[in-house]
Amino acid sequence: xxxxxxSPQSLIILxxxxxxxxxxxxxxxxxNLRWYKQDTGRGPVSLTIMTFSENTKSNGRYTATLDADTxxxxxxxxxxxxxxxxxxxxxxxxxxxxxxxxxxxxxLIIKP
Amino acid sequence: xAGVIQSPRHLIKEKRETATLKCYPIPRHDxxxxxxxxxxxxPQFLISFYEKMQSDKGSIPDRFSAxxxxxxxxxxxxxxxxxxxxxLYFCASSTHSEQYFGPGTRLTVT
Numbered sequence: 001x002x003x004x005x006x007s008p009q010s011l012i013i014l015x016x017x018x019x020x021x022x023x024x025x026x027x028x029x030x031x032n033l034r035w036y037k038q039d040t041g042r043g044p045v046s047l048t049i050m051t052f053s054e055n056t057k058s059n060g061r062y063t064a065t066l067d068a069d070t071x072x073x074x075x076x077x078x079x080x081x082x083x084x085x086x087x088x089x090x091x092x093x094x095x096x097x098x099x100x101x102x103x104x105x106x107x108l109i110i111k112p
Numbered sequence: 113x114a115g116v117i118q119s120p121r122h123l124i125k126e127k128r129e130t131a132t133l134k135c136y137p138i139p140r141h142d143x144x145x146x147x148x149x150x151x152x153x154x155p156q157f158l159i160s161f162y163e164k165m166q167s168d169k170g171s172i173p174d175r176f177s178a179x180x181x182x183x184x185x186x187x188x189x190x191x192x193x194x195x196x197x198x199x200l201y202f203c204a205s206s207t208h209s210e211q212y213f214g215p216g217t218r219l220t221v222t
Contacts, residue, residue, distance in 0.1 A: 009210065036154070038211075041168055043147055043157040087211065100200070102213035 002027040004092050004103035012109045017080055021106045023073040023090030031093040035064050035075045038087045038105070047075070047088075077108075085110045114138055116205050116214035124220045125193050133188040133217045137205030143167070144186040145211065146178055147202040155202055161186055193221045 004025045013019050025033070032051045036044035048057045048064040050073070056065045061078045077084055090103040117136040125131050137144050143162045147155035148171075157170035161180035172178070175193075180186045190197060198221045204213045 041157070041160075043155045043170070046154050089211075089213075091213075100202075100213070100216060102202075102204075104210040104212055107210070 002092075002094055002101045004090055004101050006088075006090050006103040006106050008106060009104070010107040010109070012111060013080055015080060015082055015110050015112050018076065018078050019080060019108065021075045021077075021088050021090075021108070023075070023103055025071050025073070025090070025092045025101070025103075027071075027092040027094045027101050029094060030068065030071075033064075033066055033073050034091045034093070035062070035073075036089040036091060038089055040086075044089055044091075080110045082110050082112060084108060116203055116212050118201075118203050118214040118217050120217060121215065122218045122220075124222065126222055127193055127195060129193050129221075131190045131193060131219060133190070133201050133203075133219070135186045135188070135203030135205075135214060137184050137186070137203075138212055141205035141207045141212070142184065143206045144180055144184070145204040145206070146172075146186070146188050147204065149200040149202060149216075150196075151199070155200075158188070190219075195221050197221050 007022045034049045035047040038044040047062050050066045063076045066073045087105040089105040092101045119134045145160040146158040149155040158172040160168045164180045176190050178188045200216045202216045204211045
């Protein structure tokens, strides 16, 4: 069964600290993996998208990694800011028809 | 575990036709969200329902309407379809924190 699991479920860190969010998937076949940031009451906003051959991709203070062998991805946030408080969702696309399998998200809270 | 179910998975309609998309949330989830994702775009929030009442409204066109029924399933009704309505429509359900997305309905308007 195609699944995407994220951990931790929630995370609280102090402003300025770094953190890493995890995503494990059992989706097959694999097309690409995306990380989204979602603020409460808004639609998800894409942070990174990686295909099978990409190991790492950065977007400002966000760096995503992908290990296609172990089917794991991580999202590393550097020097966190209060505005980083949001849900971070890992989404895996299984085929060219863009069937998306969504993780449940990690709720990140940045405290001053 | 049961997930969010959406039907149909694929739908092809012609311009000016109507379409109804259905969403069945995870049992005991009381909130449903609808999103529209165009090709190469991020999902756009359309509308949400909590306990069968509309709780928030996003960029939903006037041609669209939605409701949540007594069994908590939701339907998105789309009328006078336009070519630009072709997109992936996601439903998500939640209870207190995590939001679980369904697999989406791919609507193609020709």
